Every structure is written in structure tokens, then in C-alpha cells.
Amino acid sequence: GESVGLHLPTLSVQEGDNSIINCAYSNSASDYFIWYKQESGKGPQFIIDIRSNMDKRQGQRVTVLLNKTVKHLSLQIAATQPGDSAVYFCAEIPSFQKLVFGTGTRLLVSP
Amino acid sequence: GAVVSQHPSRVICKSGTSVKIECRSLDFQATTMFWYRQFPKQSLMLMATSNEGSKATYEQGVEKDKFLINHASLTLSTLTVTSAHPEDSSFYICSASLGQGGMNTEAFFGQGTRLTVV
Numbered sequence: 001g002e003s004v005g006l007h008l009p010t011l012s013v014q015e016g017d018n019s020i021i022n023c024a025y026s027n028s029a030s031d032y033f034i035w036y037k038q039e040s041g042k043g044p045q046f047i048i049d050i051r052s053n054m055d056k057r058q059g060q061r062v063t064v065l066l067n068k069t070v071k072h073l074s075l076q077i078a079a080t081q082p083g084d085s086a087v088y089f090c091a092e093i094p095s096f097q098k099l100v101f102g103t104g105t106r107l108l109v110s111p
Numbered sequence: 112g113a114v115v116s117q118h119p120s121r122v123i124c125k126s127g128t129s130v131k132i133e134c135r136s137l138d139f140q141a142t143t144m145f146w147y148r149q150f151p152k153q154s155l156m157l158m159a160t161s162n163e164g165s166k167a168t169y170e171q172g173v174e175k176d177k178f179l180i181n182h183a184s185l186t187l188s189t190l191t192v193t194s195a196h197p198e199d200s201s202f203y204i205c206s207a208s209l210g211q212g213g214m215n216t217e218a219f220f221g222q223g224t225r226l227t228v229v
Contacts, residue, residue, distance in 0.1 A: 034217070043117070043204045044155065082221070090152060099206075099218060102152045103179035 012108045017081045021105045023073040023090035030092040034099070035064060035075045037086045044089060047075070077107075085109045113139045115207050117221030124195055124228055132190045132224045134205030140185035141207035145218070146178075149202040161188040195228040202226075 013019050025033070031052035038046035050057045050064045052072075057064050063076040073090050087106050091099040114137040114190040124130050134144055142163050147155040159180050160168040167180035177199075188207075192199050202225055206218040 036220075041157070041202075041223065041225065043206075043223045045113075046217055049217065098160065099155075100157075100190060103154050104152075 009103070010033060010106045010108065013080050014109065015080060015109055015111050017080050019075075019077040019084070019090050019107060019109075021075045021077075021107065023075075023102050024071060025071050025090070025092050027094040027100070028068075028071065030094045032093045032101075033064070033066060033073055034091045034093075035062075035073075035102075036089045036091060037084075038089060038104075039086045047088075052095060067103075080107075080109050082109045082111060101106075113137075113207070114221045114226075115141075115205065115219045115221045117205055117224055119224060120222055121225045122227070124226070126196055126228055127194055129191055129193045130226060132203055132205075132226075134188045134193075134207070134221050135189070136186045136207045139207075141188075142185060144182060144188040144205055144207045145191050146180060147186075147204045147206070149204060149223075151202075157202060158190075163188075173205055192226065195226070197228045200201055200228045 016104050034049040035047040037047050038044045048059045048062050050066050055066050061078045065074045077084055085108055087104045089104050090102045094100055116135045117138050122130055127215045133173045144161040148158050151157045157170050158173045161182040163182045163185050169175045177193055182188040196217045202223050204223040205221045208218045
């Protein structure tokens with residue numbers, strides 16, 4: 001079935017380092033992908049999205065890379081801060097507005 | 112960005128009772144809302160798609176008689192967990208999209224509701 005998975009369940013970094021969170025997706029028909037940040041006890045918060053006709057998109061301190069050949073998505077966070085500590089989910093849209101979430105990666109930022 | 116409000120944020124109920132969770136889009140109209148369930152340290156799993164003025168569409172394995180969804184207006188969808196049992200304890204999250212059609216639209220999420228059934 002459809003699945004969106006992450007390689008690393010937990011990523012620990014030092015404050016100021018760059019973080020890279022990876023995601024593999026399985027549905028080649030998906031043409032829209034989103035990264036979400038979820039803090040404890042809260043709903044997901046939109047970070048950045050990318051369409052399948054792009055391979056890179058940049059936001060403020062964040063960059064999403066898409067490799068359709070190997071069905072791989074990554075989120076890069078520059079100069080990681082303690083406030084970035086959260087669980088990060090990638091999500092794809094294989095059909096009308098229905099998000100399929102990956103398993104999540106917990107990012108721990110130590111000072 | 113658009114705001115989606117979910118209420119209550121936490122609820123504790125006795126086994127066998129029913130609990131209603133509200134999801135409101137505060138500054139936009141949402142033809143479609145989505146309900147998710149999330150167990151600790153796990154991902155969000157879509158339960159159902161709530162369509163204004165029509166019946167909800169449930170994902171495979173989700174009991175529609177157990178999880179009643181009503182989408183009476185363009186700004187409100189409710190999820191009622193009927194005859195709740197301890198295994199229904201979970202984090203329930205709703206989302207709404209700004210899109211009127213098409214796939215590639217941003218979804219905004221509510222704050223989530225922590226349900227504990229004792």
C-alpha cells in the first residue's frame with residue numbers, strides 16, 4: 001500500500017548546526033509534498049511544500065529537496081535552534097487533498 | 112495563515128459515554144475537513160473526510176457508527192466518539208483546506224484534542 005517513511009526516528013544536533021531530515025515515499029503518482037513540524041501536544045504546523053515539477057525550494061532557514069528518481073524528500077534546517085526541537089513529518093498527497101503522513105523524525109537540539 | 116480551532120483541547124470521559132469534538136475554521140470557509148488520529152510517538156492517520164452537507168467518507172478500518180462526523184456548515188465539523196472505550200484514548204486532530212478543488216492546497220490543522228477514556 002501507500003507509505004511514506006523516514007529513515008531516522010531521532011536526530012540529535014547541536015545548536016547552530018544544520019539539520020537534515022530525510023523521507024522516502026512510495027507513491028510515484030504524488031505530485032505535492034509538505035513538511036510539517038509538530039510540537040508536543042499540538043497539531044502539525046506547516047513548514048514548507050514542494051511540487052513535483054521542482055527539485056528544490058527554499059524558505060526562511062529551511063530548504064526542501066525532492067528527488068523523484070529515488071522517491072526521496074529531505075528537509076534541511078540551517079543554523080538549528082532549540083526552538084526547532086519537535087517531531088517533523090513529511091506528507092504527500094496521492095489523491096484529492098488527502099495527506100498521507102510519514103512516520104516522523106524527532107529533532108533534538110541541544111545548546 | 113488561516114486558523115483552525117479545535118475544542119476541547121483535553122477531555123476525560125468514562126467508558127461507555129460519548130464525546131463530541133468540534134473543529135472550526137475561524138477565518139475561512141472549508142468545504143472539506145479531515146479528521147486524524149494519532150497515538151503516542153506515531154504518525155497521524157486519516158480517519159475520515161468530512162464534506163459539508165453530505166456524509167463523511169471514512170478510511171478503511173474506521174467504524175462510521177463509532178466515530179460520527181457531522182459537517183453542518185462551512186466552518187464547523189464535529190467528531191463524536193460514541194460509547195467510548197479506553198482503547199479510543201488518543202490525540203484527535205482536524206484539518207481544513209483553503210482549496211475549493213484540486214489537490215495541491217495547504218491544509219491547516221487544529222490544536223488537537225487529547226481524549227482519555229477511563
